[in-house]
Amino acid sequence: xxxxxxxxxxxxxxxxxxxxxxxxxxxxxxxxxxxxxxxxxxxxxxxxxxxxxxxxxxxxxxxxxxxxxxxxxxxxxxxxxxxxxxxxxxxxxxxxxxxxxxxxxxxxxxxxxxxxxxxxxxxxxxxxxxxxxxxxxxxxxxxxxxxxxxxxxxxxxxxxxxxxxxxxxxxxxxxxxxxxxxxxxxxxxxxxxxxxxxxxxxxxxxxxxxxxxxxxxxxxxxxxxxxxxxxxxxxxxxxxxxxxxxxxxxxxxxxxxxxxxxxxxxxxxxxxxxxxxxxxxxxxxxxxxxxxxxxxxxxxxxxxxxxxxxxxxxxxxxxxxxxxxxxxxxxxxxxxxxxxxxxxxxxxxxxxxxxxxxxxxxxxxxxxxxxxxxxxxxxxxxxxxxxxxxxxxxxxxxxxxxxxxxxxxxxxxxxxxxxxxxxxxxxxx
Amino acid sequence: xxxxxxxxxxxxxxxxxxxxxxxxxxxxxxxxxxxxxxxxxxxxxxxxxxxxxxxxxxxxxxxxxxxxxxxxxxxxxxxxxxxxxxxxxxxxxxxxxxxxxxxxxxxxxxxxxxxxxxxxxxxxxxxxxxxxxxxxxxxxxxxxxxxxxxxxxxxxxxxxxxxxxxxxxxxxxxxxxxxxxxxxxxxxxxxxxxxxxxxxxxxxxxxxxxxxxxxxxxxxxxxxxxxxxxxxxxxxxxxxxxxxxxxxxxxxxxxxxxxxxxxxxxxxxxxxxxxxxxxxxxxxxxxxxx
Numbered sequence: 001x002x003x004x005x006x007x008x009x010x011x012x013x014x015x016x017x018x019x020x021x022x023x024x025x026x027x028x029x030x031x032x033x034x035x036x037x038x039x040x041x042x043x044x045x046x047x048x049x050x051x052x053x054x055x056x057x058x059x060x061x062x063x064x065x066x067x068x069x070x071x072x073x074x075x076x077x078x079x080x081x082x083x084x085x086x087x088x089x090x091x092x093x094x095x096x097x098x099x100x101x102x103x104x105x106x107x108x109x110x111x112x113x114x115x116x117x118x119x120x121x122x123x124x125x126x127x128x129x130x131x132x133x134x135x136x137x138x139x140x141x142x143x144x145x146x147x148x149x150x151x152x153x154x155x156x157x158x159x160x161x162x163x164x165x166x167x168x169x170x171x172x173x174x175x176x177x178x179x180x181x182x183x184x185x186x187x188x189x190x191x192x193x194x195x196x197x198x199x200x201x202x203x204x205x206x207x208x209x210x211x212x213x214x215x216x217x218x219x220x221x222x223x224x225x226x227x228x229x230x231x232x233x234x235x236x237x238x239x240x241x242x243x244x245x246x247x248x249x250x251x252x253x254x255x256x257x258x259x260x261x262x263x264x265x266x267x268x269x270x271x272x273x274x275x276x277x278x279x280x281x282x283x284x285x286x287x288x289x290x291x292x293x294x295x296x297x298x299x300x301x302x303x304x305x306x307x308x309x310x311x312x313x314x315x316x317x318x319x320x321x322x323x324x325x326x327x328x329x330x331x332x333x334x335x336x337x338x339x340x341x342x343x344x345x346x347x348x349x350x351x352x353x354x355x356x357x358x359x360x361x362x363x364x365x366x367x368x369x370x371x372x373x374x375x376x377x378x379x380x381x382x383x384x385x386x387x388x389x390x391x392x393x394x395x396x397x398x399x400x401x402x403x404x405x406x407x408x409x410x411x412x413x414x415x416x417x418x419x420x421x422x423x424x425x426x427x428x429x
Numbered sequence: 430x431x432x433x434x435x436x437x438x439x440x441x442x443x444x445x446x447x448x449x450x451x452x453x454x455x456x457x458x459x460x461x462x463x464x465x466x467x468x469x470x471x472x473x474x475x476x477x478x479x480x481x482x483x484x485x486x487x488x489x490x491x492x493x494x495x496x497x498x499x500x501x502x503x504x505x506x507x508x509x510x511x512x513x514x515x516x517x518x519x520x521x522x523x524x525x526x527x528x529x530x531x532x533x534x535x536x537x538x539x540x541x542x543x544x545x546x547x548x549x550x551x552x553x554x555x556x557x558x559x560x561x562x563x564x565x566x567x568x569x570x571x572x573x574x575x576x577x578x579x580x581x582x583x584x585x586x587x588x589x590x591x592x593x594x595x596x597x598x599x600x601x602x603x604x605x606x607x608x609x610x611x612x613x614x615x616x617x618x619x620x621x622x623x624x625x626x627x628x629x630x631x632x633x634x635x636x637x638x639x640x641x642x643x644x645x646x647x648x649x650x651x652x653x654x655x656x657x658x659x660x661x662x663x664x665x666x667x668x669x670x671x672x673x674x675x676x677x678x679x680x681x682x683x684x685x686x687x688x689x690x691x692x693x694x695x696x697x698x699x700x701x702x703x704x705x706x707x708x709x710x711x712x713x714x715x716x717x718x719x
Contacts, residue, residue, distance in 0.1 A: 006538040010524065017526045082522035086583070089488045089518075090539040091511040428490040429445070 003092050004100045011104025015070050021108055024069075028062035028116045032123055048139065051127045052390040055120035060290050060384070063112050067294045068317040071105045071301035075423075076310035085428045095420045102302055109294045117287045121280075140393025141282035142191070142273040147176040152265060154255075162266050163197060168208075169259025176252045176270050181244055188241045191273040192252060194227065195234035197264030206230055209257040212237055218247030226257060241274065277395040285396040286386040292408040293384035297321060299408075300379075303415045306423040323378050330375035334368045383407050432502075435591050435622040436464040436487060440496035443482050443646075456482040458646040459496065464624055464639075466590075469617050471637035472626040479646040480626040481519055484595050487624075488516055501591055512540060515589035519596050521576035525569035529560050529579050532568060533586055540587040547586075554582040559608065573600035581609060585616075592616055594625040598632050610636050634658075667696060 015021050035054030040047045078084040088094065128139050152164040154172030159165075166172030181190075198208050207230035214223045214237070221243065229235040244250065252270060256263050300320055304313040323330065383404050389396045443457040457479040464470045472480045485491045487498050489505040503510040523532050530551055537547040555564050558578040568576065577600050584592055597613070598606040613623055613636050627633050633640055634654060641651035650657065671679075680690050 002541055003539055006535065010535060013526070014524065082518065082520060083524060085490060086516070086518055086522055086536075087539065088490060089511060089514065089516040090536060090587075091508050091541075092539055093508055425492075427492060429485065 003096050004103060007087075007092075007097055007100025008103035008107065011074060011101050012107045014074070015104070015108050018070070020069055021066055021112065024062045024066035025112060025115050028058045029119050031058040031062070032116070032120050036123065036127060045131070045138075047131060048124065048127050049391050049393075051124050053387050055124060056286060056290070056387045056390060059113070059116045059120060059287070060293065060387075063109070063116060063290065063294055064297055064321060066112060067105065067109060067297050068301050068321060069314065070108060071101070071298040072305055072313045072317045073310055074101055074105075075302065075305035076308070076313060079428065080310070082428075088428055094424050094426075098302060098306070098416070098419050098423055102298060105298045105302075106295065109291055109298070112294075113287050113291055117283075121283055124283075138276075139279035141277040141279045141395040142189075142393050143275045143277060144394045144397075145178050145181055145272040145274060146268060147178050147270060147272075149177045150265070150267060150270070151175045160264075163264040164266075165197075165199075165262050165264050166255065167259065168210075168256025168261040168263075170255070171259065173253055173255040174263075174265050174270075176254065178250045178252070178272050179248060181248045181250060181272065181274050188275045189273070190239040190241050190243060192237040192239065193234050193271045193273065194229055194237070194254065194269065195271075196229050196254075196269050198229055198231060199262040199264070201260040201262075202258075206232075208261040208263070210235060210263060211253075211255050211257050213253040214239065214243070215251040215253070216243060216245070216247050217249050217251055219245060221245075229263070244274075273394070282389070282395050285398075285401050286390065288401055289384050289386050289396070289404045292404045293381060296379055296384075296408040296411050299412045299415045299419075303419045303422075306419050306426060320378055321381070323374060324381040327375045327378065327380045328382065330371050334372040334375070379407070379411055433465050434463050434499075435466045436462070436470075436498070436500055436624060438462050438483075438487075438496065438498045441483070441486060441493055441498050442495035443479075443486055443491060444494045455646050457486070457643075460643075460646075460648055462641055462648065462651060464622065466622050467617065467620050468638040469613060469623040469625065469636055471633035471640040472624065472643065473628065473630065473633055473640055474643035475628060477645075478643040480628075480643055481595055482646075483643070484516075484593055484624070484626055487593065488514070512587060513590040515584035515587060515592040517577075517580045517584040517592075517594045517597055519599070521573075521580040523568055523576075523579070523583075526567055528567050529555055529564040529582070532579065533583055536583045537586050542587065550586055550588070554585055557585075557612065558582045559605075574602055574605050577601055577609075578605065581612065589621065591622045591624070594623065596627055596629075597625055598627065598629060606632065663691070 032055050035051045035058075038050055038054070040050055075084070078087075084097070087097065124139065152159075152166055152172065152174045154166055154170075164174070166174060192212065192214065194210060194212065196210070200208055207228045209226050210229045212225050212227060212235075214225075215221070223239065223243065225237055227235040227237055250272065252272075254263070254265075254270065297317065297320075301313065301317045304316045308316060384407075386396065388394075438460050441457060441460040442455075445454045445456055447453045460479070460483060472483060474480050482491065486493055487500055487505060488511075492506075498505050501510050501513055524535070527535065533551045533554065534547060537550065542550065555561055558581050560575060560578050560582070563571065563575060568579065571579065577597070581594075581597065584594065592613075594613070598609050601609060610632065613625065616623055617636075617638075625633070625637070637654060639651065639653050640657065642649045676693060680693065683690055
């Protein structure tokens with residue numbers, strides 16, 4: 001263990017003297033600070049959201065780049081400078097060198113997160129304080145609840161893909177049930193957010209009225225409201241927490257108000273937010289998730305550095321970072337490139353014509369299958385994306401923190417043994 | 430393995446391969462040598478003869494294509510045996526932002542030497558290699574010779590039983606060369622085994638008990654210096670204060686006894702000897718000035 005810590009300390013010292021880390025920290029800090037000057041359309045909350053979003057994106061982007069460049073270059077540089085040649089003649093297991101390097105990079109990640117995270121937090125707080133003059137200083141960390149059952153009924157109900165469509169005017173309704181709605185403070189806001197796909201047979205204005213009936217099954221208290229749902233902005237219904245009096249359950253019935261209006265519903269179209277958790281705690285959870293991404297990239301960079309030269313390894317890591325950020329797009333792209341020609345139905349449903357096309361078959365083997373394979377092999381960095389939680393003011397569930405950490409640990413579990421074996425067989429010529 | 434043997438190689442072969450796995454260069458071809466404990470063994474040869482490859486194989490930095498090597502009775506992939514080995518690489522490659530104390534402390538920690546003991550050894554070694562005046566200076570500000578000196582110090586930080594030195598005097602001035610040779614001889618006096626590899630033949634001749642000469646990866650010859658250099662039919666006599674007449678008489682006597690006089694000349698010092706004499710005289714003068 002002593003040897004590992006000695007190498008870790010040396011790695012950290014080397015990174016500090018390299019100054020690359022500070023360049024990225026400074027760039028990150030500049031970007032974070034620039035968010036304050038960005039023009040915002042909307043109220044003060046939008047301003048806070050912009051600062052929060054920029055803060056996390058900057059930390060993620062510059063932090064990951066710093067982690068990649070430092071960890072991808074350390075071992076190849078040490079080999080090229082023959083420093084490792086001397087170190088490996090000492091009684092040090094090569095696995096200890098790898099462990100030491102990784103722990104050293106973990107120190108670096110820690111420093112990076114403390115500096116950039118600290119600056120980001122201070123800036124968010126400062127922005128919130130500045131907006132407090134307008135009464136919009138609340139830094140949100142709302143608890144999000146998903147329905148445990150949802151049901152679509154009525155003569156108009158029709159399922160296309162994952163989306164169920166219902167028509168208004170009493171021809172269809174959807175019923176959503178929520179349970180476990182609890183908060184320390186019963187007076188906390190209870191928000192219902194409806195994010196539906198919408199269509200209309202009539203002259204379409206881009207938004208339709210939707211009836212929402214909220215029922216407390218314990219007190220049989222009923223509230224019926226009409227809200228407007230548009231394509232770009234989900235409908236929002238605000239209730240007081242008192243509505244839940246005596247119960248932790250809620251039934252919500254949704255239907256379009258007018259005949260000829262359609263709403264498309266998927267499993268996560270309706271959400272309930274109740275209770276506001278500590279923003280500071282949420283911020284820390286966000287940083288923990290980002291640190292898992294950093295760790296993942298460090299592990300991949302160290303793996304690459306055991307058998308690749310410095311420039312190739314940096315390119316390899318940047319490729320993984322880039323592709324890992326667009327895995328969804330890669331899967332979509334592979335879906336688009338289909339072997340069979342398809343025909344778009346009048347209602348938007350594609351029909352497979354079963355006619356093969358030689359060019360498409362070529363694309364299938366050369367592009368589609370490799371892309372699809374890559375999208376499953378490469379780490380999906382979307383799992384470490386925390387910006388959306390802060391933009392929507394949602395408390396990050398512990399499950400998400402553990403899942404992202406577990407995801408990074410899973411890759412570590414596969415990559416580390418490969419690194420050990422490759423590095424053990426590597427000649428220090 | 431014989432307890433008297435510090436290093437033994439059996440058909441040790443190394444071929445470097447190309448990216449596609451094809452054999453590119455045969456760096457070492459079936460090397461068989463035994464190095465006894467407590468001796469200074471020199472590995473000689475021109476550039477590219479396989480000297481450094483041999484050292485790398487002995488240290489486990491590269492792996493043999495065929496054959497094997499035993500170092501202090503263990504195979505080269507045994508990490509524990511490295512506790513008893515000190516190594517000076519051909520180029521002194523260290524973290525250049527560290528100073529002498531820090532780099533020695535770093536290597537000392539890798540050997541798990543306690544803090545107090547480390548400090549004692551660092552103080553002694555820094556003085557022994559003559560870097561006391563520059564111990565707090567970053568290594569990037571060191572000259573090549575100073576880097577060799579700190580390299581020697583790091584090779585000795587663990588008080589090793591076997592010291593492997595690759596071109597130990599490369600880049601050193603005559604004083605540094607002499608001091609390094611003295612250190613090597615003192616190591617032998619302490620019962621340690623030294624394997625040094627050099628193409629400076631005079632260095633090797635001065636201090637080595639036995640040598641092996643490699644060329645194109647093959648062992649050409651090995652043995653003690655005397656065995657290799659002595660010529661049984663030629664006699665060399667060094668005589669002081671002999672007059673010209675006496676020299677003529679000696680020559681006549683030799684011819685009468687059917688001997689052949691090959692050359693008669695005044696004895697001359699080596700350039701190194703002359704340099705050291707001047708250096709010693711200058712030191713003496715400066716001391717007088719003070």
